[in-house]
Amino acid sequence: MKKISSLIIGILFGITTVVAPIKSVSANTVQNPITRSEAEERALKIINLTWTYDKNKNGNLDPKYASYVTSPSQFDNVTTAQFTGIPYNWGGQDSLDSKSINAPWTNFLDGVNKGAYTGNVNTEAGLGYISGTAGIDCSGFVQAVFNIQDYKISTSTMFDKYFKKISLNELKHMDILNRAGDHVLIFDKWGTLNGISGAYTYESTWEQIFGGIQGTKKYFVTMDDINNGYVPGRYINIVDDSNSSNSSQQSSQSPVKAGQFAQVTKVTYSAYFKAAPSDDAALLGTIPKGTILYLIDQANGWYLVNYNGKTGWVWGELFTSIPSGKYVTINNVYQLNIRSNPSSTASILGVLGKNQYAEVLDYSKDGNWVKIKINGIEGFSSRKYLNYIY
Incomplete structure (x- = not known):
């Protein structure tokens, strides 16, 4: 120090x-x-x-x-x-x-x-x-x-x-x-x-x-x-x-809303991560540009998110919606296995949990499995338990 x-x-x-x-x-x-x-x-x-x-x-x-x-x-x-x-x-x-x-x-x-x-x-x-x-x-x-x-x-x-x-x-x-x-x-x-x-x-x-x-x-x-x-x-x-344009707040209107995933884009480097939905609130840290977050709630133009184990607020105008067809999240299950091959008997490489998102890489030949990527893991999950974000 x-x-x-x-x-x-x-x-x-x-x-x-x-x-x-x-x-x-x-x-x-x-x-x-x-x-x-x-x-x-x-x-x-x-x-x-x-x-x-x-x-x-x-x-x-x-x-x-x-x-x-x-x-x-x-x-x-x-x-x-x-x-x-x-x-x-x-x-x-x-x-x-x-x-x-x-x-x-x-x-x-x-x-x-x-x-x-x-x-x-x-x-x-x-x-x-x-x-x-x-x-x-x-x-x-x-x-x-x-x-x-x-x-x-x-x-x-x-x-x-x-x-x-x-x-x-x-x-x-x-x-x-x-x-x-x-x-x-x-x-x-x-x-x-x-x-x-x-x-x-x-x-x-x-x-x-x-x-x-x-x-x-x-x-x-x-x-x-x-x-x-x-x-x-x-x-x-x-x-x-x-x-x-390293602005913590910008004037364009965000198309996102609570209950969806969104991406931090309208910053040069990172977005401020606040303890409360206010400019004067304590700064918990910063969230890098490109980060995708689940928007838990909203208040006065701010969105409640969870990042690195902490819950806090990010100004809404810094977000943009996720491109359609690029990311998926789970549907009607608590968590979903990620397997090495498009088969229910293939080895499990990891899991996709609630309020997590995964990038879509490819599909199985029959279209019933989606090849996804999350946290460095690449594998297949059943398409019937996945929803596209946005």
């Missing part, structure tokens, strides 16, 4: 540093608009930057700062090697085209070539940026991705000027999640990792629970962590791409 720094440390980091003062944000700086795809391209260029580390060149630090600096773990026991990604550096702002406050270089690669000490994951020292170190922290990464040409922003000042708070329902690709005094990340998409619900991200972080360097990388944040103080936000100068 990411550690939440004390309020005092967070405030100090947001406005000052003992070693090198971070100036207040300029009130007159004008920023250029940036599309979501342009911002993503910048994020990936930073994350995928390759460079060469040399301990003799990039592992030397002024002794007076030694107690305030901890080298990122990827440099442990390394003399020289090529790395991908910019190392995490508390208070740092060194990127492809930006530099840390008062640094004698123009960007991260220039700092490496000039012998800068690369990275600092000591977030508890309470100082902020240490002169002579090169790398980027979480808020510096966000600032670099959106190409904000101004003084250093921190997680404590994230919503002061350049970002506005939004609801979790409004969160889109390349919006942010910010926890003041602790961490900020860029949202890519909803998903699961090792069975855990959450979001895929772009960020610079010292954390390595889900792998990667201590630095810039594609990463993951759990839903439990998101609900533990993260505030969604959006860059005020972001421009939606012409084909961007």
Whole structure:
């Protein structure tokens, strides 16, 4: 879990540093608009930057700062090697085209070539940026991705000027999640990792629970962590791409109704799965695009469904009806055997249960058996116990 720094440390980091003062944000700086795809391209260029580390060149630090600096773990026991990604550096702002406050270089690669000490994951020292170190922290990464040409922003000042708070329902690709005094990340998409619900991200972080360097990388944040103080936000100068439609709610009318199967289609990545039929209800997780669900009930435009063992609500306009003749469900039985061949004496491979659906693959020559597929099982079931969905 990411550690939440004390309020005092967070405030100090947001406005000052003992070693090198971070100036207040300029009130007159004008920023250029940036599309979501342009911002993503910048994020990936930073994350995928390759460079060469040399301990003799990039592992030397002024002794007076030694107690305030901890080298990122990827440099442990390394003399020289090529790395991908910019190392995490508390208070740092060194990127492809930006530099840390008062640094004698123009960007991260220039700092490496000039012998800068690369990275600092000591977030508890309470100082902020240490002169002579090169790398980027979480808020510096966000600032670099959106190409904000101004003084250093921190997680404590994230919503002061350049970002506005939004609801979790409004969160889109390349919006942010910010926890003041602790961490900020860029949202890519909803998903699961090792069975855990959450979001895929772009960020610079010292954390390595889900792998990667201590630095810039594609990463993951759990839903439990998101609900533990993260505030969604959006860059005020972001421009939606012409084909961007990652909407949690759309205006077209859904043709589905309760008591039928329907498919999640009218989203870019996934649909929000709510604890109650309301925008303000707690988020249970997300349901990937293409998922077929049985609609148990409906209320105020929302549909009650069961997904991954949980019962919750999905906005109705995200569904479309199932194509006729493509999927079947059981009729007048509690469950139906799936057999290896079109015969009542063939071996049983699995069962099709109530409120489950199966994809139709083929038919027996006599038409009395349907070859179906469900949960990776392919086999035959008796046609007289099957109904087509829709």
